[in-house]
Amino acid sequence: MEAGSAVTALVVFEVLVTGGMFLLYPLIVRKGLLFGVYVGESACESDAARRITRSWYAWMIGAIVLSLASGLAGLAALPLPVAALAPVVLQLTAFVALYLRAYRRARALAPAGTPPAAAPLTVVPAPGTVLPKAALLFGACLGLWVMGYAWLHYPDLPARVPTHFGPSGRPDAWKPKSLSTVMLLPLMTLSMGVGLSAFARLTARAKRAIRLRDQGASLEAQVRFRAAMTNFLSGVSMLATTMLALMAATSIQVGLGRRPGLPPGVMALAIVLLVYVLGGVGYLAFRYGQGGARLERARADTPLTDGLADNRKWILGMFYVDPEDPSILVERRFGIGYTINFGNWKAILLLAVFAGIILGICAAALLAR
Amino acid sequence: MSAGKVPIIVVVDRTAEEPVYEQIARQIRMGIAAGELPAGAPLPPVRVLASDLGCNPNTVARAYRLLENEGFVRIRDREGVQVAPPAAKADAEEMSRLLGALRALLARMRQAGAAPEELRAMIARELEVIHEAPVRSARRRV
Numbered sequence: 001m002e003a004g005s006a007v008t009a010l011v012v013f014e015v016l017v018t019g020g021m022f023l024l025y026p027l028i029v030r031k032g033l034l035f036g037v038y039v040g041e042s043a044c045e046s047d048a049a050r051r052i053t054r055s056w057y058a059w060m061i062g063a064i065v066l067s068l069a070s071g072l073a074g075l076a077a078l079p080l081p082v083a084a085l086a087p088v089v090l091q092l093t094a095f096v097a098l099y100l101r102a103y104r105r106a107r108a109l110a111p112a113g114t115p116p117a118a119a120p121l122t123v124v125p126a127p128g129t130v131l132p133k134a135a136l137l138f139g140a141c142l143g144l145w146v147m148g149y150a151w152l153h154y155p156d157l158p159a160r161v162p163t164h165f166g167p168s169g170r171p172d173a174w175k176p177k178s179l180s181t182v183m184l185l186p187l188m189t190l191s192m193g194v195g196l197s198a199f200a201r202l203t204a205r206a207k208r209a210i211r212l213r214d215q216g217a218s219l220e221a222q223v224r225f226r227a228a229m230t231n232f233l234s235g236v237s238m239l240a241t242t243m244l245a246l247m248a249a250t251s252i253q254v255g256l257g258r259r260p261g262l263p264p265g266v267m268a269l270a271i272v273l274l275v276y277v278l279g280g281v282g283y284l285a286f287r288y289g290q291g292g293a294r295l296e297r298a299r300a301d302t303p304l305t306d307g308l309a310d311n312r313k314w315i316l317g318m319f320y321v322d323p324e325d326p327s328i329l330v331e332r333r334f335g336i337g338y339t340i341n342f343g344n345w346k347a348i349l350l351l352a353v354f355a356g357i358i359l360g361i362c363a364a365a366l367l368a369r
Numbered sequence: 370m371s372a373g374k375v376p377i378i379v380v381v382d383r384t385a386e387e388p389v390y391e392q393i394a395r396q397i398r399m400g401i402a403a404g405e406l407p408a409g410a411p412l413p414p415v416r417v418l419a420s421d422l423g424c425n426p427n428t429v430a431r432a433y434r435l436l437e438n439e440g441f442v443r444i445r446d447r448e449g450v451q452v453a454p455p456a457a458k459a460d461a462e463e464m465s466r467l468l469g470a471l472r473a474l475l476a477r478m479r480q481a482g483a484a485p486e487e488l489r490a491m492i493a494r495e496l497e498v499i500h501e502a503p504v505r506s507a508r509r510r511v
Contacts, residue, residue, distance in 0.1 A: 114384050119421030121400060122376035123411045207420050216376040305380075307423055325423040326416060 007084060011071040015087050017278065019064035022095045025334055026053050028289045030209070030308060031298035035102035036317015036334045038309040039109040041300045052105045056098060063094035099334070103317050115309040118212055120219050132200035135234035139193020139241045146186040146248045153252050154182055161255040169261035171254055180364045182255075185248035187364075191357045192244055196237035202350075204230040206338050207327035209291065209307035211298060218302070221292025228288055229337060232280045239276060243269040284336060291331045308333060315342075377405050381422050389424055393432035401441050401452055402499040408454035412442065415450075 032041045034049050035056070043049060071087030078086065154177075161181055162171030175181050206226060211218040246266050253259045288294055291308075303309065307330060313322045320330045323343040328350065332339050340347040379396045381389050400406040412418075415433065419426040433450055436442045443453045478488060 114382075117381040117383070117422045117424065118378050119413070119418050120376040121379050121397065121406065121412060121418075122374070123413055124376075205417075205420075207423070210378070210421075212378065212380065216374070219376050307421075313423075322423055324425055325420070326426050327420040327423070 007080065008072065008075060010084060011075065011087055012068065014084075015064060015068045015071055015091060018088060019060065019067060019091055021281075022091070023057065023060045023064065024285070025336075026056060028285045028293060028336060029334060030289075030291050030293045030296075030304060030331075032304050033308065033333050034106040034109065035099060036314065037103060037106040037110050038115075038304065038311055038333075039106060040111050041298060041303060043109045043111070046109070048109055049106070052102050055105075056102050059098050059101075060094070063091060063098065067091040067094070100316070106317075107311075110311050114312075115303065115306045116212070117307070118210055118305040119208070120210065120216075122216075122219075124219065124223055129201070129204050129230075131231050131234040132197055132204060132237075135197035135200060135237040136194065138238055139197045140190070142241050142245045143186070143190025143193045146189045146245045147183070149249055150182055150186045150252055153256060154179075157182060157252070157255045158257075162251055165251070165262050169264065169267065171251075171261065180367060182252070184361065184364050185244060185251060188361050189241060189244040189248050191361065193237060193241035195354055195357065196240060197234060200230050200233035200237060202329050203233055203338055206329035206331065207307050207325070207341075209304060209309075209331055211296065211302040211304055214296065214298070214302040218292070218296040218298070221288070221295035223292075224295060225284075225288045225290075225292035228284055232284060235280070236273070236277060239269065239273045243273060281336060290336050307331070379418075379422070381424065389422075390428045390432040390435065393418075393422075393429060394435045397432070397436055398439070398441055404499075406452045408452050410452045411448070412450040412452065 026035070032038055032044055034044050034052065039049065067087040067090045070090060071083070074083045074086050077083075157177050159177055160174045161177050162173070163175045163181055164171065164173035166172040204226060208219065208222045208226075210222060243266065246269065247262065250259060250262050250266065254261060286294070298304075306313075307325075307327075311317075313325075314320055314333060317333050318339070320339060320341050321343040322341060325341055325343065327341050328344055328347045329338040330341055340351055342348065377400050379393055381392050383389065385392065387395075397406065397412070406412075412433070413421075415426050415429045419429045422429070433442060433444060437444050440453055440456060443451050445451070475488060478491075479485070483491070
């Protein structure tokens, strides 16, 4: 495939995937929630709620078409990285603007009063804890091994080391040897391996938002969704760690002159990871729904309890803030998966550490270029 | 969760006058008395229950301590919190204290307007709820 048509395919792919995901969010939310607002199980089927949702679909389809058109037009006029990123940025901006519009309209349907909090006294063993433990061990061992491998071979590396590889797997950029250029990928391997699997372990212990009077259907749905999400994230962690470790180790071998370039397995693993992530998210969304929404058979007389139903604890329907709540992860109101409790200092600390590592790696990568 | 088993749910209303720890303790007490929580049944760890209810872990710990003092639960480091079986033999001192509390409660109900016949009917109904179930399940398990 020519480079030009590959970039065109990439732009079309990223616009359709991100736009399609945003477009379909209203289909997977817990019943009673409307664009980040708890409006109640009956009100979310009212004409007013339907109008808000229909407007979302219409405007989001418009935003996808506009992003696609501007992305394709930009390919001819803009430099490559800007042309590839511009449609996604445009789409994200449209998503935020349209979400805020829908959120503001949904607020008018929110009921007054404080919903009760509820929890099961029946002990349900935390599901899916074996795979995240294995993923954590795997990520830590592989990350440390790659760090050790890079450290041991550091003295033998030549004065200039490869820092970038082209689509063929051959190096196309070289820089003077330094600790930051050599240790960057091993450090990224360790951080991703440990960080992602730790997130998977936290997911297995995330807060459960259940419904009253539903004979345990919402609890069972939550348990199944959390287990599936935990196992999915553990899989992402192991695949990403393997790919990064392979890249890190073979790039050192390329630097030592033992290999001409990265093995084809790296590209194959990247494709497997992409297919796994997209397929996994799609499967979780449409098999389980957000928080198990598709399994719980919610009715008007089975209201959600306060974790998701208390509008005062959610800023803009996206950010959960409750200093009294010891939960670190809570279910998202709009989208798929979990978000952190911004009122919990432990959650903030974890976020700060993870963001610090990612920013540090990005800064080191920029300095190495 | 085992298939077909309906979970026992504790509900907390933060706008109520009754403190949250009392609300939790009262519902667990009633669950035990009604036989829904049999002797030996594990209760959720403090952190899990606090996370699900969105309340401070100290609140749940206080409810569990209160229930432990009343003899409803046992708290062990390794086994966690478990429903305790009813005492094999009534303690005379404890019975005397509880009888005093019952007399005070009956006096308040009488003062609130309940006729003696109504009181008898109410007590009979409540006894029916708590009478057999917990003792049977405790004997089976202990």
